[in-house]
Amino acid sequence: MARSLWEGFSDGTILVGVGVSLRRLFIGYSISLIVGLPLGLGLARSKVLEDSLGTIVTGMQALPSICWLPIALIWFGLSETAILFVVVAGSLFSITIATTAGVRNVPPLLVRAARTMGARGPQLYFRVILPASLPGILSGMRLGWTFAWRSLMAGELLFVSGGLGQLLATGRELRDMSRVLAVMVTIVGLGLLTDVLVFDRLEQRVRERWGTDRA
Amino acid sequence: MIRISQVSKHFISRTGSHHALDSVSLDIADGQFVCLVGPSGCGKSTLLNLIAGLEMPDSGSVTVFDTPVTAPGPDRSVMFQDSALFPWLSVRKNVEFGLELANVPRSEWQGRVETFLKKVHLWRFRDAYVHELSGGMRQRVALARSLAPDPRVLLMDEPFASLDAQTRDVLHVELQEIWRATQKTVVFVTHNVREAVRLGDRVIMLATRPGRIKHDVKIDLARPRESEGDVAYYVGRIMKELKVEVDKVMREEMGDAWQPTPGDLPSGPTGGVGGGI
Numbered sequence: 448m449a450r451s452l453w454e455g456f457s458d459g460t461i462l463v464g465v466g467v468s469l470r471r472l473f474i475g476y477s478i479s480l481i482v483g484l485p486l487g488l489g490l491a492r493s494k495v496l497e498d499s500l501g502t503i504v505t506g507m508q509a510l511p512s513i514c515w516l517p518i519a520l521i522w523f524g525l526s527e528t529a530i531l532f533v534v535v536a537g538s539l540f541s542i543t544i545a546t547t548a549g550v551r552n553v554p555p556l557l558v559r560a561a562r563t564m565g566a567r568g569p570q571l572y573f574r575v576i577l578p579a580s581l582p583g584i585l586s587g588m589r590l591g592w593t594f595a596w597r598s599l600m601a602g603e604l605l606f607v608s609g610g611l612g613q614l615l616a617t618g619r620e621l622r623d624m625s626r627v628l629a630v631m632v633t634i635v636g637l638g639l640l641t642d643v644l645v646f647d648r649l650e651q652r653v654r655e656r657w658g659t660d661r662a
Numbered sequence: 663m664i665r666i667s668q669v670s671k672h673f674i675s676r677t678g679s680h681h682a683l684d685s686v687s688l689d690i691a692d693g694q695f696v697c698l699v700g701p702s703g704c705g706k707s708t709l710l711n712l713i714a715g716l717e718m719p720d721s722g723s724v725t726v727f728d729t730p731v732t733a734p735g736p737d738r739s740v741m742f743q744d745s746a747l748f749p750w751l752s753v754r755k756n757v758e759f760g761l762e763l764a765n766v767p768r769s770e771w772q773g774r775v776e777t778f779l780k781k782v783h784l785w786r787f788r789d790a791y792v793h794e795l796s797g798g799m800r801q802r803v804a805l806a807r808s809l810a811p812d813p814r815v816l817l818m819d820e821p822f823a824s825l826d827a828q829t830r831d832v833l834h835v836e837l838q839e840i841w842r843a844t845q846k847t848v849v850f851v852t853h854n855v856r857e858a859v860r861l862g863d864r865v866i867m868l869a870t871r872p873g874r875i876k877h878d879v880k881i882d883l884a885r886p887r888e889s890e891g892d893v894a895y896y897v898g899r900i901m902k903e904l905k906v907e908v909d910k911v912m913r914e915e916m917g918d919a920w921q922p923t924p925g926d927l928p929s930g931p932t933g934g935v936g937g938g939i
């Protein structure tokens with residue numbers, strides 16, 4: 448298996464797969480963040496939004512992301528867009544829900560205190576509520592990243608796409624166990640790497656600041 | 663002057679309608695230090711929140727310096743039992759936040775932060791984060807944050823209630839010192855009658871269900887108030903009245919299970935007459 452891993456890297460197939468997959472992941476995840484964070488903030492603060500979209504978002508989150516694939520294929524065909532759609536659908540709602548929860552968990556006393564100092568409207572929102580919900584939002588982003596990653600692999604496995612998922616699929620067709628394992632190790636490695644390098648560090652910094660690491 | 667006239671306030675909740683305040687009228691002169699005491703649930707916090715503008719009365723009016731209160735504002739600082747400091751900001755930034763909201767020009771921030779953090783003896787901790795401070799230190803930062811924008815009124819809702827007796831003692835001295843120097847109007851809610859007598863020009867006792875003013879005691883003692891004898895005289899007087907009210911509340915809340923102990927003054931773990939209710 449180590450040899451497969453080595454071969455895969457040296458002949459470039461795994462590296463190319465990694466590149467293709469990561470690119471999709473970044474694009475899909477970014478879209479999820481750009482839509483999910485504001486949506487989550489809106490849901491937490493607006494009764495109208497909550498009443499109209501709240502249940503839908505919760506319901507959608509319960510749907511395994513691969514269930515979006517048929518819709519994606521009907522709408523976009525066997526294309527890059529279809530895969531991105533699956534990635535976004537798979538991560539968007541968990542980001543939204545975690546953000547909403549983060550805002551709802553802000554201690555009301557902090558908001559009261561800020562109001563007594565004269566904070567109102569957007570100032571109250573961006574200077575107090577938003578930073579106060581940062582720990583919740585961060586865990587939502589982390590969850591979203593994991594889900595985006597999983598959705599991507601599921602999507603890539605199912606049709607010819609050029610990413611890591613497809614390498615898994617071809618490995619299976621060739622019944623090449625060590626190759627399959629090599630790709631899986633790569634996937635786990637990438638997941639761990641981003642978790643440790645990005646999210647662990649961010650959360651650690653927030654925990655130090657907040658003092659929650661000493662609980 | 664703070665003028666509260668004929669103010670009534672109800673709260674509607676799942677358990678029914680609470681008559682929190684019943685046509686309460688109260689005038690507080692500029693520079694006066696007024697303490698509010700009374701049994702739990704009698705509406706002390708509600709009264710304070712009305713002055714702060716966090717709540718609106720059902721009827722009656724609240725005016726501060728001839729302006730009707732319609733919203734919270736930096737001219738009336740509020741301190742709570744919990745420091746309510748922002749954990750993502752350093753001590754210095756917490757104080758600056760209040761200055762920014764009060765539209766104090768940026769050029770003055772540095773000086774004011776230094777002045778007030780030194781007043782509460784925490785200048786050394788200006789770059790610390792909230793979780794690195796003890797409870798007493800947090801309340802002192804909160805005090806500095808309240809004072810720095812130079813509000814005309816300081817509203818304090820049991821600000822020292824969760825501190826140990828020694829720390830509270832130190833803060834009493836600091837607060838009196840600051841009050842003497844700045845001559846702000848202070849409204850101070852407490853459960854601790856000794857604290858009220860020690861700090862206040864006036865101690866106002868509220869009765870419960872519905873909340874209304876039962877006694878308004880002027881404390882005629884020289885400051886600083888160290889003399890145990892004089893303080894004890896007022897404490898005893900107010901405690902006797904308070905006991906009647908507390909018994910009433912307990913009977914209502916606990917029904918037959920409540921056995922009042924005749925003549926026994928309630929005393930808390932901090933010890934002493936009126937240490938806690």
Ligand SMILES: Nc1ncnc2c1ncn2[C@@H]1O[C@H](COP(=O)(O)OP(=O)(O)OP(=O)(O)O)[C@@H](O)[C@H]1O
Pocket residue numbers: 673674675680681682700701702703704705706707708709
């Ligand atoms: N937001 C609210 N919703 C419903 N009821 C409330 C609300 N705020 C206060 N009350 C009720 O109003 C009454 C007065 O409350 P308030 O908090 O002013 O009492 P308090 O004197 O400050 O009590 P404590 O000494 O325990 O702090 C209580 O019966 C309380 O249940």
Ligand SMILES: [Mg+2]
Pocket residue numbers: 706707708819
């Ligand atoms: Mg209260």
